[in-house]
Amino acid sequence: MKSKLLNLMLVAIVFLGGCGGMPETIVQTPLSARPQSASAIKPAANGAIFQSASYRPIFEDKRARLIGDTITITINENSSAGKLAGSSGSKSGSVNAAAPSLFGLFGGVTQNLNASASSAAQFAEKGAVTSSNNFVSTITVTVIDVLSNGNLVVAGEKQVSLDKGAEFIRFSGVVDPIFVGSGNIVSSTRVADARIEYRTNSRIDGAEVMSMMARFFLSVVPF
Numbered sequence: 654m655k656s657k658l659l660n661l662m663l664v665a666i667v668f669l670g671g672c673g674g675m676p677e678t679i680v681q682t683p684l685s686a687r688p689q690s691a692s693a694i695k696p697a698a699n700g701a702i703f704q705s706a707s708y709r710p711i712f713e714d715k716r717a718r719l720i721g722d723t724i725t726i727t728i729n730e731n732s733s734a735g736k737l738a739g740s741s742g743s744k745s746g747s748v749n750a751a752a753p754s755l756f757g758l759f760g761g762v763t764q765n766l767n768a769s770a771s772s773a774a775q776f777a778e779k780g781a782v783t784s785s786n787n788f789v790s791t792i793t794v795t796v797i798d799v800l801s802n803g804n805l806v807v808a809g810e811k812q813v814s815l816d817k818g819a820e821f822i823r824f825s826g827v828v829d830p831i832f833v834g835s836g837n838i839v840s841s842t843r844v845a846d847a848r849i850e851y852r853t854n855s856r857i858d859g860a861e862v863m864s865m866m867a868r869f870f871l872s873v874v875p876f
Contacts (some may be wrong), residue, residue, distance in 0.1 A: 680823040680848050684810045686797035688721030717837045722796045728841045733785040740778050747771035792824050823850040
């Protein structure tokens with residue numbers, strides 16, 4: 654009997670293991686792109702020296718503008734929100750009933766049959782919700798596409814392994830080249846459609862996303 658119960662619990666843990674995994678990433682684009690290999694580029698018949706496909710002026714500031722170029726994103730995100738709500742209500746009522754006398758008879762009896770009732774109800778509710786987030790980091794991303802208007806689609810990932818866990822920082826968005834500063838640095842507040850993600854596969858993070866059923870089984874199985 655004990656062996657059957659243990660086997661059942663092990664099977665349940667296997668099926669519930671997905672509940673304890675990391676949630677899906679919010680960055681849906683490729684995280685990197687490489688420029689076309691120079692050996693794969695066919696010589697263009699547009700000049701002996703000038704090549705329009707790879708031309709960069711000598712005195713041009715080395716700003717990212719081609720697929721495969723890199724841009725450093727300084728992540729400095731601060732957000733806060735608050736909400737306060739309240740409601741209240743009250744209700745009261747009363748009723749009185751007196752037994753009438755019958756043609757003036759039995760007055761001494763019916764006057765003792767009077768009845769009265771009253772009720773009151775009061776309701777009050779208050780609620781307050783506040784949220785504050787602060788995310789500061791730096792990540793260098795790759796230009797994975799150039800849109801028709803010149804904007805750059807960027808994405809990248811940074812992994813840091815610490816002891817038995819690893820931290821993941823993923824980023825994607827659209828950068829207007831006019832916001833690219835010296836050294837190819839852009840603030841995350843200047844990135845359109847920005848998706849910033851911080852994850853970790855450490856045991857602490859796993860415990861936060863684990864379902865209650867998975868926690869129950871893990872608490873009774875000696876692993």
